[in-house]
Amino acid sequence: MTTDEKIQAVREEVAALHAELVRYxxxxxxxxxxxGRVPGEDLFVIxxxxxxxxxxxxxxxxxxxxxxxxxxxxxxxxRSPSSDxxxxxxxxxxxxxxxxxxxxxxxxxxxxxxxGEAIPCVITGMADEFGGEIPVGxxxxxxxxxxxxxxxxxxxxxxxxAVLMQNHGVFTIGKDARDAVKAAVMTEDVARTIHISRQxxxxxxxxxxxxxxxxDRYQNVYGQKPQGEL
Numbered sequence: 268m269t270t271d272e273k274i275q276a277v278r279e280e281v282a283a284l285h286a287e288l289v290r291y292x293x294x295x296x297x298x299x300x301x302x303g304r305v306p307g308e309d310l311f312v313i314x315x316x317x318x319x320x321x322x323x324x325x326x327x328x329x330x331x332x333x334x335x336x337x338x339x340x341x342x343x344x345x346r347s348p349s350s351d352x353x354x355x356x357x358x359x360x361x362x363x364x365x366x367x368x369x370x371x372x373x374x375x376x377x378x379x380x381x382x383g384e385a386i387p388c389v390i391t392g393m394a395d396e397f398g399g400e401i402p403v404g405x406x407x408x409x410x411x412x413x414x415x416x417x418x419x420x421x422x423x424x425x426x427x428x429a430v431l432m433q434n435h436g437v438f439t440i441g442k443d444a445r446d447a448v449k450a451a452v453m454t455e456d457v458a459r460t461i462h463i464s465r466q467x468x469x470x471x472x473x474x475x476x477x478x479x480x481x482x483d484r485y486q487n488v489y490g491q492k493p494q495g496e497l
Contacts, residue, residue, distance in 0.1 A: 303444035357415025367444030375458035389470035395485035398426030
């Protein structure tokens with residue numbers, strides 16, 4: 268696949284995936300964004316700033332380098348990229364295994380972020396997906412790479428693919444943009460469930476060895492094997 272073909276494929280995927288944020292109720296108005304790294308290139312594609320979700324299309328996604336600079340002369344380059352572009356770029360520069368980044372202000376997860384409290388791992392589905400708690404990152408202001416620095420510092424060496432940035436919202440990472448969207452959907456789901464659980468009483472902790480076993484099984488055994496594998 269040529270570089271242009273790879274860029275187009277990521278444009279199409281990132282544009283389409285924004286509909287999933289709406290579908291799962293993770294965003295309101297024009298808030299939130301998704302980006303995807305172009306495989307094998309020092310480039311990523313991200314949503315334009317302040318554009319409604321109904322207007323998003325592959326040709327108005329914005330192509331940036333890993334410093335967050337818009338690539339001139341490319342489709343969408345006449346628009347401003349997401350205000351979170353510097354944060355996404357910092358993550359891509361410093362976490363080479365990350366192929367997708369998502370940001371939302373989803374209600375329940377952001378409520379936890381507003382309290383500066385990590386979401387504890389007290390349900391098996393959370394152990395499966397995140398391998399432990401969803402941590403809280405530092406307070407940081409949009410405008411430079413401060414948010415990106417907080418994301419990387421919090422998630423480096425952590426199983427979680429989600430971080431609650433204090434007083435702000437959710438950032439998730441993944442092997443590609445779709446994987447990061449899944450993490451965002453699951454973050455809101457567990458944030459809601461565990462909030463409700465705490466209204467009924469104190470949740471029962473899951474022992475760490477059981478969390479480890481659940482995570483290992485889900486990550487390495489669960490689901491269908493690639494075609495051709497026995």
